[in-house]
Amino acid sequence: MEASYFDTPRIGLAFSKYLTQISDERLNDFDYIEVPYEALHFEKDLLPRLLVKPLILHCASLSLGGYTPPDDKTLETIKYFTEATGTPWIGEHLSYILADKPDNNHYEPYSHEPYNIGYTVSPVMNQHSVENIITNIKRHETYFGVPVIIENPPLYFKVPESNMTQSEFINSICLQSRTELLLDLTHWYISSRNFSFDPFEEIQKLPLHRVKEIHLSGVSQSADSYWDNHAGRTPEIVFQLLELVLKTITPKAITFEYNWRPELEWAPLKKEIEMVRKMLDAKNVLHVS
Amino acid sequence: MSANNAHIQSLIAGAIMDINELPSLKAYLNQKQDVTSADAVLKFSAFICKVKHNFLWESFPLTFKLIHDLKLDIEIFIHFLPDYQKSRKEKGLDTPAKTRLFLDFLISYLANKKQKPFRILYTALQYEMAMRELNDFKDVALPSQRRRRPVSDQTSIRINGKIFIAYLYAETGDIERWRNAPKTIQTTRSLSRVMYWRALPGADIRILKLNKESADILMFLKSGMSISEWIYAGGKKRSTDTVMEMLHFLIENQIVQLY
Numbered sequence: 001m002e003a004s005y006f007d008t009p010r011i012g013l014a015f016s017k018y019l020t021q022i023s024d025e026r027l028n029d030f031d032y033i034e035v036p037y038e039a040l041h042f043e044k045d046l047l048p049r050l051l052v053k054p055l056i057l058h059c060a061s062l063s064l065g066g067y068t069p070p071d072d073k074t075l076e077t078i079k080y081f082t083e084a085t086g087t088p089w090i091g092e093h094l095s096y097i098l099a100d101k102p103d104n105n106h107y108e109p110y111s112h113e114p115y116n117i118g119y120t121v122s123p124v125m126n127q128h129s130v131e132n133i134i135t136n137i138k139r140h141e142t143y144f145g146v147p148v149i150i151e152n153p154p155l156y157f158k159v160p161e162s163n164m165t166q167s168e169f170i171n172s173i174c175l176q177s178r179t180e181l182l183l184d185l186t187h188w189y190i191s192s193r194n195f196s197f198d199p200f201e202e203i204q205k206l207p208l209h210r211v212k213e214i215h216l217s218g219v220s221q222s223a224d225s226y227w228d229n230h231a232g233r234t235p236e237i238v239f240q241l242l243e244l245v246l247k248t249i250t251p252k253a254i255t256f257e258y259n260w261r262p263e264l265e266w267a268p269l270k271k272e273i274e275m276v277r278k279m280l281d282a283k284n285v286l287h288v289s
Numbered sequence: 290m291s292a293n294n295a296h297i298q299s300l301i302a303g304a305i306m307d308i309n310e311l312p313s314l315k316a317y318l319n320q321k322q323d324v325t326s327a328d329a330v331l332k333f334s335a336f337i338c339k340v341k342h343n344f345l346w347e348s349f350p351l352t353f354k355l356i357h358d359l360k361l362d363i364e365i366f367i368h369f370l371p372d373y374q375k376s377r378k379e380k381g382l383d384t385p386a387k388t389r390l391f392l393d394f395l396i397s398y399l400a401n402k403k404q405k406p407f408r409i410l411y412t413a414l415q416y417e418m419a420m421r422e423l424n425d426f427k428d429v430a431l432p433s434q435r436r437r438r439p440v441s442d443q444t445s446i447r448i449n450g451k452i453f454i455a456y457l458y459a460e461t462g463d464i465e466r467w468r469n470a471p472k473t474i475q476t477t478r479s480l481s482r483v484m485y486w487r488a489l490p491g492a493d494i495r496i497l498k499l500n501k502e503s504a505d506i507l508m509f510l511k512s513g514m515s516i517s518e519w520i521y522a523g524g525k526k527r528s529t530d531t532v533m534e535m536l537h538f539l540i541e542n543q544i545v546q547l548y
Contacts, residue, residue: 067295099302100295102313115302119337124294132294156336157329160297160321223332223363231346231357261346 005032005054006088006252009280011273012056014215014230015039016259020049022266027052029270034058034091034255040081047084056213056253057087064136064150065123066096068114075143082144088252090140091182091213094133094150094170095120122153125162125169134177149212151182154228155191166191167205174207181207183251184215185241186228193226199241208249214242216272217257230260233268239275246279254280305334306377308370335366338373342366342391344384348421349392351468352414359406369394392418408458408476409467416464419453419485420494426451427490446516446536446545450488454504454511456480461496486544497542503535510545 012032013019019033032054038061040047061074082090099115123129133150140148150173152166164172173179183206192199216239218232234256242254254276258264300317303310304327315327339362345353356362366373372394376382382390392414399411457464458476461483467474482504484497499507509519520532539545 066298096298096302099299101303102296102299115299115306117302117305117337119305119340121298121301121305121333124297126294128294156333158323158325159301160318160323160325161293220357220360220362222357222360223335225329225332225363227336227363229357231343260340260343 009250010054010253011276011280012053012253012255013269014058014217014255014257014259015050016264017262018264020046026266029266029273030256032056032253034253034257035085037061037078037081037090040085041077047081055085055087056255057082057085057090059090059092060095060097060120062090062092062136062140062148063096063098064092064133064140064148065094065121065129066098066136067132068096068098068100069136070098075140079144082146087146089147089149089180089212090144091149091151092140093120093153094122094173095153096123097121120153122155122159122166124159125164125166127164127172130169130172130176133173134179137177137179147180147212149180149182151184151215152187152191154184154187154226155195156225156227158195165197165202167202171205171207174210179210180212181210182213182215183208183211183245184217185238185245186215186217186219186234186257189235189238189241190219190226190228199237200244203241203245204248208245211245211249211251213253213255214245214251215255215257216242216276230257233258234272239272242276243279246283250280250283301330304330305337307374308334331367331370332363335363335370338366338370339363341373342387345388345391348388349414349417351464352395352410352417354468355410355413359409361406361410365395365398368398405476409474411456412458412464412476413467415455415457416461419455422453423451423485423487423494426487446510446547448507448510448545449543450486450492452487452507452511452544453485454499454508455483455485457483484544488543497544502531503538506532506535507539507544 010031012034013030015033015035030053033050034056035046035050035058037057037059057078059078061070061078063070078090097117097120099117101113101115123133137148137150150170152170155166170181174181188203189199192202216234218229219235219238220227220229220232256269256272258269297317300310300314304314308331311327311331314330317323318325318327342353356365369391372390376387376390395410395414399407399414402408402411458478458480459474460477463475482499482501484499484504484507486495486497487493488495506516506519509522510516516532516536536545540547
């Protein structure tokens with residue numbers, strides 16, 4: 001797939017099982033599929049079934065915010081799928097998933113193996129972390145041959161030693177490198193609720209001109225916190241954030257992440273896609289095929 | 290600073306993956322007088338655990354949806370963390386094994402909780418367990434009935450087809466509708482015993498309300514025990530008349546048969 005396909009903004013869906021079974025008619029409702037490397041890795045026959053649409057590779061294994069690198073085999077496999085999918089970029093979380101175990105760990109018999117959390121976690125947000133992330137991104141971009149764009153994680157707790165807000169942290173990375181962004185507006189909204197800031201005001205402090213892709217998904221509330229929820233629909237307030245962002249920039253891709261349930265009600269999704277198309281259309285930038 | 294970042298991230302990773310490591314994180318936070326909440330890390334760990342159980346949307350959609358709708362997800366998965374984290378160390382659990390692990394926990398967690406949200410969940414879970422067991426009924430053979438038969442029994446009794454005895458805090462006809470209207474769910478204060486019964490693979494599922502004794506005897510038969518064992522287990526409480534009355538009811542309704 002040529003990168004030029006995304007020269008005009010596209011609307012896509014995050015991979016979920018239902019996408020391998022949908023009708024041709026529904027395939028026409030969206031432009032691309034965003035697929036996690038991890039799904040391609042664990043389901044060997046998945047890739048050929050997804051090639052009916054252009055693909056963007058998403059990833060949660062690079063541990064960009066960590067100090068423990070992924071193993072060579074993981075990197076080789078990601079590189080293989082980078083080429084096999086023809087992805088124009090790799091979207092990866094501004095997080096870590098791997099961490100070395102402390103020496104004083106008395107509970108694990110195999111302390112030479114790093115922790116693999118199995119889920120991305122926001123890193124310490126300070127200057128040292130900025131430098132570490134930039135180094136990691138550059139190394140991976142050289143190896144994979146495509147840009148690695150970073151996705152803002154939802155914040156659920158303050159990480160010790162952090163002395164930057166998330167917008168300062170992201171700004172620092174962008175100021176000190178050419179890194180581009182995957183702006184997850186739902187994550188942004190969740191962080192704003194958990195850390196009591198105004199999402200509309202604060203988002204304008206982000207380097208929005210670096211945003212290449214946007215994510216949209218649901219939110220849930222439980223145990224006095226707000227949580228990411230790919231099983232629920234995007235709330236109105238997140239669409240309002242999208243509208244605000246689109247006043248400033250035109251992303252190359254907008255992805256709906258509804259991938260935690262095995263089935264999906266198509267009619268409401270189609271309405272949401274149409275609504276976003278109208279927002280883009282109002283900017284007069286939508287691709288007409 | 291870099292070593293410090295790595296150390297902190299390691300402490301957090303440890304606390305997320307093993308609740309036994311939370312004290313190390315708490316000790317660090319106390320030492321540094323840091324305002325980070327270890328409880329928030331625990332909740333995040335429960336959230337991750339929940340996301341790792343998204344396969345339940347497929348097998349137990351009503352129960353999993355209600356866990357969300359009733360905002361009990363983080364609380365429930367915090368309590369499930371010890372079992373879950375222990376199971377992670379025994380690598381290679383497949384999805385059915387993970388499902389069983391969670392269901393065993395959930396049944397026991399909900400069993401003694403009387404507040405309405407828990408009664409709703411308990412009922413939904415029992416209902417879906419019944420549906421799942423009966424929908425999986427493809428073979429007429431009943432291995433559990435063949436397990437052992439006491440020599441003293443001259444006549445044996447077996448269940449016709451497959452049954453599931455559910456304990457519900459709601460009318461059976463209401464439960465399926467909960468999917469669409471979680472805010473209007475009505476429950477009962479007391480448990481009712483309901484038998485979901487499929488006599489043959491593919492046959493309609495019949496639903497019968499049972500009294501305690503009938504439910505008990507059917508549970509005994511289902512687990513491969515005999516009538517005499519059931520009478521023996523009940524001590525002097527079970528008179529022959531009661532037993533005969535119940536057997537008559539079960540045979541007349543073709544729920545069990547003599548052979």
